[in-house]
Amino acid sequence: MQSISVTELEKLDGATIVDVREPDEFAQVRAAGAVNVPMSQIIDRIDELPEDETLYLICAVGGRSSKVAEYLESRDFDVVNVDGGTHAWTDAGLPVEQG
DSSP states (O other): OEEEOHHHHHTSTTOEEEEOSOHHHHHHOEETTOEEOOGGGTTTTGGGSOSSSOEEEEOSSSHHHHHHHHHHHTTTOOEEEETTHHHHHHHTTOOEEOO
16 A cells, blocks of 8 residues: 655645545544545445545544555555544644634
8 A cells, every 4th residue: 555644745736635534523623625535434435536536545643544545445546545644744734624
């Protein structure tokens, strides 16, 4: 499985960041521009994910996103796990959104 640091990801222009945390976690704080598709809904919402671009998967620290990455890779999606997750993103002082 491919992985990327939060600082490397932040430098990518137009990256599709998929946050797999639950909606309440997502509302508290998230990487700017991330979309929410919770791990618990990934199977039901897989059709919402673009198949023609790389998906950067993020959660709180990297555990859930790595499991989702494994699942999506098995379905031929191009995915990259974000090391350290949202905690690393906020610790690095990178742009966030709330609400």
